[in-house]
Amino acid sequence: MEAGQRVLCAPGRQGRVSGYLARLAGEPPQSLMLEGGTADERETLALHWAGLLNCTTGEGRPCGACESCRQIAAGVHRDVIHLSGAAEAIKIDMVRELRSLMGEPPRGGGKRVIILSEAQGLLTEAANSLLKSMEEPRPGNVFVLTAPQRERLLPTLVSRSFVLTLAWPELKDGEEPGAEPEALAAAMREFWRTGRGWLARTMERGGVDKPLAERTLVALERELAATYVRSAERPATGVVPDADLLRRLGLALTEAKGALDYRVSPALVLDWLAATVYGWLRAPGA
Numbered sequence: 167m168e169a170g171q172r173v174l175c176a177p178g179r180q181g182r183v184s185g186y187l188a189r190l191a192g193e194p195p196q197s198l199m200l201e202g203g204t205a206d207e208r209e210t211l212a213l214h215w216a217g218l219l220n221c222t223t224g225e226g227r228p229c230g231a232c233e234s235c236r237q238i239a240a241g242v243h244r245d246v247i248h249l250s251g252a253a254e255a256i257k258i259d260m261v262r263e264l265r266s267l268m269g270e271p272p273r274g275g276g277k278r279v280i281i282l283s284e285a286q287g288l289l290t291e292a293a294n295s296l297l298k299s300m301e302e303p304r305p306g307n308v309f310v311l312t313a314p315q316r317e318r319l320l321p322t323l324v325s326r327s328f329v330l331t332l333a334w335p336e337l338k339d340g341e342e343p344g345a346e347p348e349a350l351a352a353a354m355r356e357f358w359r360t361g362r363g364w365l366a367r368t369m370e371r372g373g374v375d376k377p378l379a380e381r382t383l384v385a386l387e388r389e390l391a392a393t394y395v396r397s398a399e400r401p402a403t404g405v406v407p408d409a410d411l412l413r414r415l416g417l418a419l420t421e422a423k424g425a426l427d428y429r430v431s432p433a434l435v436l437d438w439l440a441a442t443v444y445g446w447l448r449a450p451g452a
């Protein structure tokens with residue numbers, strides 16, 4: 167298998183989503199949003215989609231071997247523009263540049279695919295500018311937005327997108343539900359609720375390594391998504407969580423993940439998250 171094939175190959179456990187993408191490719195939506203899964207899987211599927219729309223063999227999947235596929239895999243295809251909010255915020259200047267580029271037809275025979283991965287990293291002005299681009303569609307251009315959950319993005323961006331949800335990360339071999347990450351996530355929620363338990367919990371552990379901290383963040387993220395679902399399903403109960411607070415919690419999770427990647431001590435990252443959100447919950451007006 168060539169390198170390009172591996173890069174553009176959809177992750178095996180996301181077969182349902184890659185099947186959808188193959189069917190959508192005949193008439194691609196102007197904007198596609200990929201949520202769920204892991205950040206790597208979302209990015210791989212976004213590139214897979216770019217491959218589907220630009221592969222010159224037309225086999226219903228990116229061949230990975232043609233000039234177009236190899237350029238996409240190498241990140242040098244002229245019609246595949248990739249901005250990522252994972253490491254730094256996506257700023258308005260970047261989106262403005264896209265808008266002028268979109269006025270020109272794609273250079274190759276496929277679609278111009280504009281990927282905004284981890285689009286929760288869009289600053290407000292940049293998100294609004296992107297929205298304007300979506301409101302004045304230009305033939306030949308399509309967008310792909312990726313984010314952990316659709317609720318992390320402006321609702322107006324989501325409503326203009328065709329949303330596909332990837333399968334959630336699976337537990338590792340031998341890992342039981344309720345094992346460490348879920349227990350740490352539960353301890354953190356208990357701390358947010360009562361102000362007790364968290365410090366004792368991390369001290370007793372004596373240390374949290376990066377994989378455990380990452381899986382704890384995934385567990386919290388999964389719960390966050392479930393909270394959104396519950397609030398949407400039972401709007402009449404009057405206990406709808408504060409949408410702004412949930413959004414801030416989502417951003418704090420992203421920031422915590424970024425800090426882990428910058429090698430901040432995993433225990434410190436979790437303590438920061440615990441203390442920050444605890445502070446918000448008790449701030450006047452929260």
Ligand SMILES: [Zn+2]
Binds near residue numbers: 222234
């Ligand atoms: Zn190809």
